[in-house]
Amino acid sequence: MSIDPHAHTPPIERRSSHESGEVTPPPHASAFSTRAIDPGRIECLQILDEHGNVEQGMDPGFTDEQLLDVHRAMVLSRAFDSRMLTMQRQGEMGTFAPNIGQEACMIGQVWPLTKDDWFAPSYRSFGAQIWRGWSMERLMKLWAGYHEGFVPPPDVNDYPFSIVIGAQVPPAVGTAMAMRRRKEANCVVVNFGDGAFSQGAVAESLNFAAVDNAPVIFVCENNGWAISTPLTKQTRVESLAIRGMGYGVPSIRVDGNDILAMMVATRDAADRARNGEGPTLIEAVTYRMSLHTTADDPTVYRDEALVDPWQDRCPIRRFEAWLKRRGLLDGAACDRIKADCEAQVLAARDAFRESAEAKPREIFDYLYVDTTVTLERQKAEYFKRLDRKGVE
Amino acid sequence: MAQLTMVEALNKALDEALREDERVCLMGQDIGVNGGVFRVTKDLQSTHGTDRVMDTPLAECGIIGTAVGMAVHGMRPVAEIQFSGFTMQAFDQIEQNMARLHNRTQGRYTVSMVMRTPFGGGIRAVEHHSESREAYWVHTPGLKCVIPSGPRNARALLRAAIECDDPVIFYEPKAVYRAFREEVPDTPETIELGQAEVFRTGSDVTLVTYGAMVRPVKEAAEDLADEHGIDAECIDLLTVSPMDTDTVTESVRRTGRCIIVHEGHRTCGVGAEVAARVTEDAFEHLVAPVRRITGFDVPFPYFQVEQHALPEADDIIEAVRDAMTWD
Ligand SMILES: Cc1ncc(C[n+]2csc(CCOP(=O)(O)OP(=O)(O)O)c2C)c(N)n1
Ligand SMILES: [Mg+2]
Numbered sequence: 001m002s003i004d005p006h007a008h009t010p011p012i013e014r015r016s017s018h019e020s021g022e023v024t025p026p027p028h029a030s031a032f033s034t035r036a037i038d039p040g041r042i043e044c045l046q047i048l049d050e051h052g053n054v055e056q057g058m059d060p061g062f063t064d065e066q067l068l069d070v071h072r073a074m075v076l077s078r079a080f081d082s083r084m085l086t087m088q089r090q091g092e093m094g095t096f097a098p099n100i101g102q103e104a105c106m107i108g109q110v111w112p113l114t115k116d117d118w119f120a121p122s123y124r125s126f127g128a129q130i131w132r133g134w135s136m137e138r139l140m141k142l143w144a145g146y147h148e149g150f151v152p153p154p155d156v157n158d159y160p161f162s163i164v165i166g167a168q169v170p171p172a173v174g175t176a177m178a179m180r181r182r183k184e185a186n187c188v189v190v191n192f193g194d195g196a197f198s199q200g201a202v203a204e205s206l207n208f209a210a211v212d213n214a215p216v217i218f219v220c221e222n223n224g225w226a227i228s229t230p231l232t233k234q235t236r237v238e239s240l241a242i243r244g245m246g247y248g249v250p251s252i253r254v255d256g257n258d259i260l261a262m263m264v265a266t267r268d269a270a271d272r273a274r275n276g277e278g279p280t281l282i283e284a285v286t287y288r289m290s291l292h293t294t295a296d297d298p299t300v301y302r303d304e305a306l307v308d309p310w311q312d313r314c315p316i317r318r319f320e321a322w323l324k325r326r327g328l329l330d331g332a333a334c335d336r337i338k339a340d341c342e343a344q345v346l347a348a349r350d351a352f353r354e355s356a357e358a359k360p361r362e363i364f365d366y367l368y369v370d371t372t373v374t375l376e377r378q379k380a381e382y383f384k385r386l387d388r389k390g391v392e
Numbered sequence: 393m394a395q396l397t398m399v400e401a402l403n404k405a406l407d408e409a410l411r412e413d414e415r416v417c418l419m420g421q422d423i424g425v426n427g428g429v430f431r432v433t434k435d436l437q438s439t440h441g442t443d444r445v446m447d448t449p450l451a452e453c454g455i456i457g458t459a460v461g462m463a464v465h466g467m468r469p470v471a472e473i474q475f476s477g478f479t480m481q482a483f484d485q486i487e488q489n490m491a492r493l494h495n496r497t498q499g500r501y502t503v504s505m506v507m508r509t510p511f512g513g514g515i516r517a518v519e520h521h522s523e524s525r526e527a528y529w530v531h532t533p534g535l536k537c538v539i540p541s542g543p544r545n546a547r548a549l550l551r552a553a554i555e556c557d558d559p560v561i562f563y564e565p566k567a568v569y570r571a572f573r574e575e576v577p578d579t580p581e582t583i584e585l586g587q588a589e590v591f592r593t594g595s596d597v598t599l600v601t602y603g604a605m606v607r608p609v610k611e612a613a614e615d616l617a618d619e620h621g622i623d624a625e626c627i628d629l630l631t632v633s634p635m636d637t638d639t640v641t642e643s644v645r646r647t648g649r650c651i652i653v654h655e656g657h658r659t660c661g662v663g664a665e666v667a668a669r670v671t672e673d674a675f676e677h678l679v680a681p682v683r684r685i686t687g688f689d690v691p692f693p694y695f696q697v698e699q700h701a702l703p704e705a706d707d708i709i710e711a712v713r714d715a716m717t718w719d
Contacts, residue, residue: 094516094695123518145516145695163520164478165450195450199481226450228426234449301425358696367690374659378688382700385707391700 037268037280039250042241045265046255050313052321060264064328070111070259071323072337074103074316077127079341080136083349084126084143088294093143097124101257101289102223104315107131108262109189109219109284112270120159120172120190124221128191132158136348141356166192166199169218173205176216176279187215187273189266195226197240206247206281215273217266218249218281221256223288228301244281256284257315287313360391395573401543402432402508402564405550406470408580410440413468416554419446419455420472420508429474430510430569452481456507460489463505468554476511476563477520483528490559491534503559506550510566512604512655513702516695523692524603524656529561530633530665536585537561537633541606543574545583545630552582560585563632565604588636590643594625597649597712600640600666602629605653605703612708620709622716632662640666641673648679649715653703658686680718683711 037043047058081100087093099106106127110119119132126139133156142149142161150160162168172190179186196202197220209216220240224231237243244251250272254265262284269280287310291298298304323329329337364371364379386392396404409416418433424447427434437445448455452473459469473479479486486507493503513522529537538553538560540546546564553560583589591606592613601609606628616622625643629635644650650670652663663684670682685703693701 095518143518145518147694150519163518164481198449198451198454200451200453201481226421227429228422228424229447229450233447295429300427360693360697360700363690363693363697363701364688375689378658382688386700388706388710389700 037250037252037265037272042239042245042251042253044253045261046258047260047264048255048258048318048322050318052318052325054260054322060260062260062263067323067328070107070263071316071319071329072341073107073127073131074259074319075337076130076341076344077103077106078316079338079345080126080130080139080348083342083345084140085294087140087349088143093140093294094145095293095295096143097293098290099124099127101310101314102221102286103127104259104262104319105191105219105221105256105284105286108256108259109191109217109266109282111263112267113189114186115155116157116184117186117270118157118159118172118175118188120168120175120188121161122165122168122192122196123161123163124193125161125191129158129161132156134158136345137351137355140348140352144352144356146356146358147362166196166201168192169196169199169202169205170208173209173212173214173216173279176209176214176273177212179215180213180276185274187217187270189217189219189270191219191221193226194220194222194224194231194240195229195234196220197243198234203243203247206244206249206279209279210248213276213278215276216279217269217273218244218279219266220281220283221286222283223256223286225288225292225302227292227296228298230302239283241281241283249279249281251281251283253283253285256286257310257313257318259315259319286315360386393575393577396543396547396576397570397573398540398543398546398564399430399432399569401547401574401576402550403434403436404576405547405554406433406436407439409468409470409551409554410436410444413554415466415468416470417444417446417462417467418470418472419448419459421448421450421455421474423447423472428472430566432508432564433472452478453485456482456490457485459505459507460485460493460503463503463559464493464501468504468506470506470508470554473507473509475521476509476525477523479507479509479525482507486529486535486561487532491532494558495534502557504557506553506556506560506562508550508562508564510564510569512565512567513692513698514567514604516698519692519694522695522698524654524687526561526563526632527656527661529563530635530662531660535559535561535633536631537563538585538631539563539565539603540630541565541568541603541628542572544576545589545628547576548581548583549585549630551580552585555582556585563603567604568607571607583630586631586634586636588639589628589630590625590639591628592624592626594623594647596623596647597625597651597715598640598643598647599624599626599651599653599708599712600629600663601627601653602632602662603655605655608703608705609653609708612705612712615705615709616712620713622712624712629662635662635665635669637669637673641670644670644674645677648677649712650678650682651685651708651711651715652682653685653708655687655702657689658684659689661686680715683715685711
């Protein structure tokens with residue numbers, strides 16, 4: 001492996017202002033092979049350009065069905081996002097973290113996973129969670145402050161999302177270490193943000209994965225911001241993928257708003273993992289187009305003009321342009337899919353409203369497999385309080 | 393005199409410290425342009441510059457560890473951890489260095505720094521945003537731990553914490569941040585660390601508390617006086633470590649009854665320590681068992697049910713009435 005990081009830094013336009021927090025997407029890949037990940041250097045991958053064109057010879061050859069599935073998943077993620085914002089404003093939700101503009105990262109990173117693979121998400125990952133089989137109703141409960149929202153559905157091998165930045169990463173690597181020992185041809189995808197990459201836990205995890213040759217895919221969603229902190233204050237490297245190299249983890253920088261590139265990169269990383277070739281780091285370059293969370297006011301710290309160029313890089317619009325050119329979609333079909341997704345989200349909202357139930361008597365449950373005497377005594381005391389208050 | 397919220401009062405204390413002492417600097421996530429997620433550091437970066445009010449990378453262990461190093465080399469850092477739930481990432485540096493360097497070097501180095509962090513429930517937050525883990529810091533030799541309960545004492549205590557030569561954990565009850573306003577004098581004032589405040593005198597029972605629980609205790613005391621003719625003495629610890637045992641035991645010697653109220657978990661919580669000290673120092677004066685009304689030994693509940701898990705005035709009233717009739 002070559003170790004001069006600069007020799008392998010993808011050519012990135014210099015940022016106009018050091019503090020601006022602008023992230024330039026990776027340029028169009030000049031060469032593309034069927035294997036996107038080269039352990040010796042950091043490749044930079046874009047397949048679908050901003051106008052929805054795929055250069056001759058770059059088409060990864062996904063089936064129509066695969067393409068339409070991921071398209072719908074991206075549209076659904078966005079429909080869920082905007083409904084959640086509405087519900088939050090109407091007081092039905094607690095704090096919520098939107099991920100508008102990051103749908104290609106979301107869906108691309110979990111697209112090649114099977115039911116026997118695992119996914120360890122951070123909190124901004126609902127699009128991916130829905131793809132993995134978490135019902136929207138369950139996710140709504142989670143953001144609305146009901147405990148059951150954190151419980152993985154019975155047929156889903158995933159961790160509940162992590163609120164604590166970076167805390168999901170070491171267990172994800174551990175699960176991959178167990179897979180290798182159990183001789184399973186599976187893998188784990190763990191995602192985290194550009195801010196999370198500053199956590200010691202993430203650094204330690206990369207090292208463990210490398211040393212153990214664990215079948216894990218690290219997806220760093222570099223959206224340029226950690227609340228008010230722009231990437232330029234978070235790090236002095238231009239590409240976070242460089243950090244993987246330092247640990248001996250093959251790394252790739254991907255245009256995170258290009259669903260085809262995300263699918264190819266994750267597929268290849270998953271193939272490597274399943275073949276015993278170990279971990280991969282994918283830096284998905286994208287942008288946080290909206291609020292950090294509904295408790296945040298970005299106008300305090302960022303010039304909204306920074307967001308404008310990203311409107312043109314919208315992962316959904318650019319994918320649709322290409323699908324239309326291929327004759328897979330037309331305007332009417334896009335409208336229909338959007339309406340379907342919105343209806344699906346509304347149905348989930350109705351189911352959420354029907355079934356959401358605060359269960360104050362459950363707070364002592366599930367703490368231990370075998371409960372304790374002390375806990376039972378406190379529970380009795382607590383139940384007396386609930387009785388006095390007339391709470392069911 | 394201005395009427396300030398606790399957030400504004402803390403901001404005032406930080407601004408004063410930055411103006412008066414060039415060794416003081418602030419560091420933390422999003423504390424600069426954004427002014428902190430609760431706006432405690434609002435406008436301080438534009439006034440005092442980026443070297444004195446630093447936005448750090450997203451790494452709590454790094455924040456506290458580097459603050460220790462700055463303190464050792466003559467500065468007085470005030471580090472903000474965005475929520476107390478994320479002090480766990482810094483535990484290593486708090487335990488190994490912040491609390492110990494003075495001792496390890498037999499006094500050669502001091503670690504004069506403050507770690508500020510909001511704690512406690514009641515704001516309908518997602519998990520890891522509502523914990524009360526002050527017992528960790530009370531349990532760690534070498535640290536002081538201060539918990540204000542209102543705008544005025546917050547300002548005075550933060551000033552004292554920054555002036556203190558020892559490392560201080562400054563735990564801010566976020567439920568109080570904007571809950572009410574209070575007169576805060578224009579001229580600086582301090583409250584001596586390690587000094588509890590008797591905020592209501594009484595003769596029947598001693599109620600010991602701190603932070604956001606001061607308000608339900610006050611409410612209970614008023615109700616007990618009005619409705620039940622019971623006269624409660626109320627103590628706000630203000631500093632939970634070192635604890636002002638004398639003020640508490642002196643009171644219990646007169647009342648014969650003691651009830652402790654806090655949000656944090658019960659087992660090995662601050663209440664356990666108060667109870668032990670009262671039993672050791674005022675045993676012969678007790679006429680009823682010391683009681684604890686606290687958070688339970690479960691993870692802080694999700695916000696749909698959190699209000700039931702937090703102590704309320706009614707719980708305190710019930711416990712006091714039990715204590716009055718105990719025999
Ligand atoms: C350990 C920890 N520290 C601080 C926080 C508060 N916090 C929540 S989100 C966030 C920024 C995260 O940025 P990034 O990792 O880039 O993810 P993004 O929000 O951009 O998806 C911070 C500081 C937290 N949740 N956990
Ligand atoms: Mg980010």
